[in-house]
Structure formats: C-alpha cells, structure tokens
Amino acid sequence: MRSFDLSPLFRSTVGFDRMMRLLDESMRNSVQQAPSYPPYNIEKLEEDQYRITMAVAGFAEGDLDVTVQNNTLVISGRSEQNEEENAQEGRFLYRGIARRAFERRFELAETVKVSGARMENGLLHVDLVREVPEAAKPRKIEITGSATSTSKVIEGKKAA
DSSP states (O other): OOOOOOHHHHOSSSSSSHHHHHHHHHHHHSSSSOOOOOOOHHHEEEEEEEEEEEEEOOGGGEEEEEEEETTEEEEEEOOOOOHHHHGGGGGGGGSSSSSOOOOEEOOOTEEEEEEEEEEETTTEEEEEEOOOOOGGGGGOOOOOSSSSOOOOOOOOOOOO
C-alpha cells in the first residue's frame, strides 16, 4: 500500500483548505473499498440542473433521510421493521432485496443547492441546481480609448 504525506502542501497554500481536505480524504478512502450499496446514478439534466437517482427498493419515505450540511449531501436509510415483519422473515427462502442501513455522502460545490427530493417506484430522486452568483459570472468589459487619442476614419471613394 502506498501512502502520501500531504502535510507540506498544507503549509504552503492559503485558502485551499477544503480542496486539500478532499484530496487527503480521497487518498485515505482509496485504500478502503468504496461502498456499493445502494446503487445510484448522477445525471446532468440541463446546463445548471443535476439529479441523483438512488435505488432504495424496500424503503419507505419515512425510512430515508436527506440532509445537507457544510456542502455535503448525506442520504441515509434505516429500515424500521416491526414485529410482524420479523415474524414473516422465516418465510423467505431467498431475500435478494436488501433492507440494510446505509449512508451515502456526496460533496457538493459551493454553488450547487438541493432543490428537492421525491420517491417514485422505489427510486429516490434528489434534484440539484447550480446557482452561480452575479459576482462570479463572467461580464463583458468595454475597452475605451484615451481622451487624447483621436480616431482616424479613412473614407473610400465609390468606384464608377
């Protein structure tokens, strides 16, 4: 296994703390196996609209929790089985639909906001919108000449 010490980079950068923390965390998580349950898709719907679709078959809306904290989207699921379901569990010969607890984390850019979440046919859809503030949008700067310079216009004669 390889490990990289990124602490010298922390001393020489200012204002890149979040980027360095993400890089350090990704290096640490690459050694561990990434979780694969539940499966999900990330779609780009339009220029500034995205959707995370997660397969959560067997979970009710009340079993799922979607929160955003410090630019991190956390989707977690905890199945609350009652005594009747536990009694019926002995009937299963094979149980392929997993109902185990999970937690998925997605790092969001500072300009990405969660606009809503909905359940549909065993899929959880979380809609995201990128809202770029006016100050960060590119703007056109007009170039003007100095007051002392005069522009010369050359007019051509019409050909006969």
